[in-house]
Amino acid sequence: MKSAPFEHYEPTTTNEATSLLESLDDPTILAGGQSLVPMLRFRLANPDVVVDINGIDSLDYLREEDGYLKLGALARHADVEDSDLIDERYGSFADTAPLVADPQIRNRGTVAGSVAQADPKGDWGSVLLAHEGEIVAEGPDGERVIPADEFFLLPYDTTLGEDELITEVRIPTPEPREGSAYHKLKRKTGDYAMAGVGARLVLDDDGRIETAGIGMTAVDITNAQATDAEQHLEGERPSADLFETAGELAAEASNPESDEHGGADYKERMVDVLAQRALGDAAERAGAVRRKVTQ
């Protein structure tokens, strides 16, 4: 089906975009279009006005700055996938990018658009939650920084205002002993997650877990944080036993629904397993070293 007719604007600066969003009636932002275009075609979205932000070159970046890894609103999944900086320093981002959709969609879809879409099956929201990430939005009252854990409300619903533009998503740059990872279970390559878990661990000088972050995909009404599991990890030394309990706590915190891909029980069990794997990778990448079990 064709989408309903709409008016179409192509701002080239953030200022131009925000004043359009403020002055127009019920505008919809178009970024990569990989979620919005199908919604328009099914007429699940019927905006009168579409503001295409792809011409705002200043939003096309992925860089470290002021203690953050910053992704401008036009950073595409493929930009993350192809980045050496990401490969070297951000395990969870390097894990996630190639697992999002397929190559064609990764060439167009943006990380910020994916976060704005707030699909509970979207992968990036979980990664942001695990990293204590932030969403930077520009609106009529200027800039607003929204912590990821205050962003997601319901499926496809966030605390972002209708006249606000996400200009950037960001996470703190890694601590000296930090590691992160993302594990995703899907039916076939290119599919949305049946379940996914992102984990971030920061170790102190003594090798204990100083900070733990766990974000979960597709197992609740939004991307969700496994707070109990995080608290259980903090102050402890990484170990298989510890991660086993954390996995169980994450599974308990999850709230999956049965569907054609699997029952709720099965998905909870998968959260447990994926959390253990993500924590294991995160710990290893943080410099914790795997011990050979000989005895």
Place this chain on the structure above:
Amino acid sequence: MTDETEITLTVNGTEHTVEVEPRRLLVHAIREDLDLTGTHIGCDTGNCGACTVLKDGEPIKSCLMFATQADGAEILTVEGMEDLPAADDDLHPLQEGFREEHGLQCGYCTPGMLMAGKALLDENPEPEEDEIREAISGNLCRCTGYQNIVRSIEYAADELDARAATDGGAVAAADGERSADAGGEADTFCGLEDCCGGPDASGGDHAGDQFEREYLGGEET
């Protein structure tokens, strides 16, 4: 502004000016305005990849993009394959591969598969099988079971490679393999009993960092 706007598309090397409504999809502009019906539409959801074209060298799904967003872009569709230098005024080695290896049955997915294959070989002229499968993971085929599509793309890679060897690289595809490996994990062991040590564990007490992962076998993805 729901009125038509004029855009310029360079498709298979030829510049076209077309008037399109903002809601016009790139795939409709290609098929209906330019009458290039080799690019197919197989779904409404962005899943099937039959509409794959190269936009400025990158594979995209032309049903997930408005025509206005391709204003000024260079588009390659399946109709342009025979005019590429590697085709040598005949079929492109990819097309030849699909013929030789029976890479199609009904043919509906083939234009998209060819474009996805082209994008892969441009970037990675000697792909492994899993890299080919990854490259066509956004393209569905309900007939072949994919085996012969993979073989077809392998055929093209070999053919291009053989020609590059005889031509001194004239038709060799561009280089630039994507690194598929994420993260830098290594199993490092210090050799000391009850201490992790390890090459990258310089200084500090790492005894507390020990943990085993043997209970977690296999990869889920």
